[in-house]
Amino acid sequence: MNQDHIIKRFISYVTVDTESDPNNPAFPSTEKQWDLAKLLVEELKEIGMTDVTLDENCYVMATLPSNLDYEVPTIGFVSHIDTSPDFTGANVQPQIHENYDGSDIVLNKEENIVLSPSYFEDLLMYKGQTIITTDGTTLLGADDKAGITEIVSAMEHLINNPEIKHGTIRICFTPDEEVGKGAHKFDVEKFGADWAYTMDGSQVGELEYENFNAAGAKITVNGKIVHPGYAKGKMINSMTIASDFINRLPANEVPEKTSGYEGFFHLYSLEGKVEKTVLQYIIRDHDRELFEKRKEQMQQIGADMNAELGSELIEIEIKDQYYNMKEKVVPVMHIVDIAEEVMKEQGITPLIKPIRGGTDGSQLSYMGLPCPNIFAGGHNFHGRYEYVPAESIVKATNVIVGIAQKVAERFKN
Incomplete structure (x- = not known):
C-alpha cells in the first residue's frame, strides 16, 4: 500500500463539506452530501469498479467482480459520507504531522488550540507515525471518510493486483448516518451481499458486533x-x-x-x-x-x-x-471470526467490545444484512481534536483486502 497515495485520497475527501442536519427531514438532510457522492462515483469508475450507481437518495454502490472459478458468498463494505453536525465540517484544513514524537501538537497557534497527550493519552500509541489533524477550528471527518478511503483503496489494490483471489465484493457509501438515517433507504436487495462490514470504528483492532x-x-x-x-x-x-x-x-x-x-x-x-x-x-x-x-x-x-x-x-x-445487532450476528458468527482471524494474521490485536452507540450496521442487520463494525482508525470524533494516524488507515485497508482473501479461501470447494 502506498501511504502517500492513501493520505492524498483521504484529504481529497475531508476537504469536501458533508455535514448532515438533524433538523431537516429531507433525504439526504443536506445538499452538499451530493458533492462527495458524485466525486466518489467518478473515482470508482476510474479505478475500474463496475455497476457504479448513485440513486435518488444519495447512496453510492459499486461492484468488484469475482476473479474466482468457483462460487463464494458475496461480501460488502459500507461507510458513510456525512460528518457530524456536532461541530463544523466546513473549510477543513488538514495538517500532516510526520514522525510524531509524543509531544504536544499545536493545531492553531493564534487560538492556542493544542492536541496534547497529557489529556488525549491514546496519542502516545502512535509515536513515530504520521498523524493527520485539522487546524483546530473544524472537525476532521475521519468519521467516516477514513472508512471511505479504506474501502476505495482496498478495491483499487485488488483491481491492480489480480493475483489476489477474491469473490464478488459490493461496496456502499451512505448519507445521513450521523443523524440516524443512514440505513433508512438502503436497498438491501439491490446491494445483494450475504453479509457486510461497516468501516466505522475507532482505534486499530476494534471489531464490534454488539450495540445499544x-x-x-x-x-x-x-x-x-x-x-x-x-x-x-x-x-x-x-x-x-x-x-x-x-x-x-x-x-x-x-x-x-x-x-x-x-x-x-x-x-x-x-x-x-x-x-x-x-x-x-x-x-x-x-x-x-x-x-x-x-x-x-x-x-x-x-x-x-x-x-x-x-x-x-x-x-x-x-x-x-x-436494536442490538448481536441478535442477528451471533447466528452467523463466522463473519466476525473471519475478521478476527485476518487481524491476528496481520499482527493486529482484535479489540472486541460493545459499541456504546449505534451504527448503520445495527439497522442493516435487522434489514437482513448482518453487518459487524471494523475500525477505521480515527480518534476524538465529532470535534476539533479529531485525528487519525495514516498508518491506521493503511492497516484497515489491509484488513479489507485480507477479509476478501479469507472468504475466497474459507469457501473454496
Whole structure:
C-alpha cells in the first residue's frame, strides 16, 4: 500500500463539506452530501469498479467482480459520507504531522488550540507515525471518510493486483448516518451481499458486533401560569414538576457515570416555561430485557407523579430507534471470526467490545444484512481534536483486502 497515495485520497475527501442536519427531514438532510457522492462515483469508475450507481437518495454502490472459478458468498463494505453536525465540517484544513514524537501538537497557534497527550493519552500509541489533524477550528471527518478511503483503496489494490483471489465484493457509501438515517433507504436487495462490514470504528483492532438497544423519549409537562403575586393554590409550575421527574430517575445511570455494558438515561434537551416544559431523553441498554424495563420505569414515574398531582400533567412518548445487532450476528458468527482471524494474521490485536452507540450496521442487520463494525482508525470524533494516524488507515485497508482473501479461501470447494 502506498501511504502517500492513501493520505492524498483521504484529504481529497475531508476537504469536501458533508455535514448532515438533524433538523431537516429531507433525504439526504443536506445538499452538499451530493458533492462527495458524485466525486466518489467518478473515482470508482476510474479505478475500474463496475455497476457504479448513485440513486435518488444519495447512496453510492459499486461492484468488484469475482476473479474466482468457483462460487463464494458475496461480501460488502459500507461507510458513510456525512460528518457530524456536532461541530463544523466546513473549510477543513488538514495538517500532516510526520514522525510524531509524543509531544504536544499545536493545531492553531493564534487560538492556542493544542492536541496534547497529557489529556488525549491514546496519542502516545502512535509515536513515530504520521498523524493527520485539522487546524483546530473544524472537525476532521475521519468519521467516516477514513472508512471511505479504506474501502476505495482496498478495491483499487485488488483491481491492480489480480493475483489476489477474491469473490464478488459490493461496496456502499451512505448519507445521513450521523443523524440516524443512514440505513433508512438502503436497498438491501439491490446491494445483494450475504453479509457486510461497516468501516466505522475507532482505534486499530476494534471489531464490534454488539450495540445499544435505543429509544427516544419526549416528556411533556403541562403547567398553569398565574400572576405570581396571586398564585397560591393556583399556579402549576411545569419546570418544578419536570425537575422532580428528572430527580426520580437513577442519578448514576447517566452517560457520564457508565461504561461497558451499563445502560443509561440521557437528558439531552430541556426547554421550559411555567406553562409547559419539554424534556428530551435517549434511553440505552445492551440487554433487551433491561432496555424494556428502562422504558417501563420512565412510564411508571410519570404515572406515579400524575397520581400524586391528581391530574394528567405529564405526557410521555417513547419511540424505539434501533436494536442490538448481536441478535442477528451471533447466528452467523463466522463473519466476525473471519475478521478476527485476518487481524491476528496481520499482527493486529482484535479489540472486541460493545459499541456504546449505534451504527448503520445495527439497522442493516435487522434489514437482513448482518453487518459487524471494523475500525477505521480515527480518534476524538465529532470535534476539533479529531485525528487519525495514516498508518491506521493503511492497516484497515489491509484488513479489507485480507477479509476478501479469507472468504475466497474459507469457501473454496
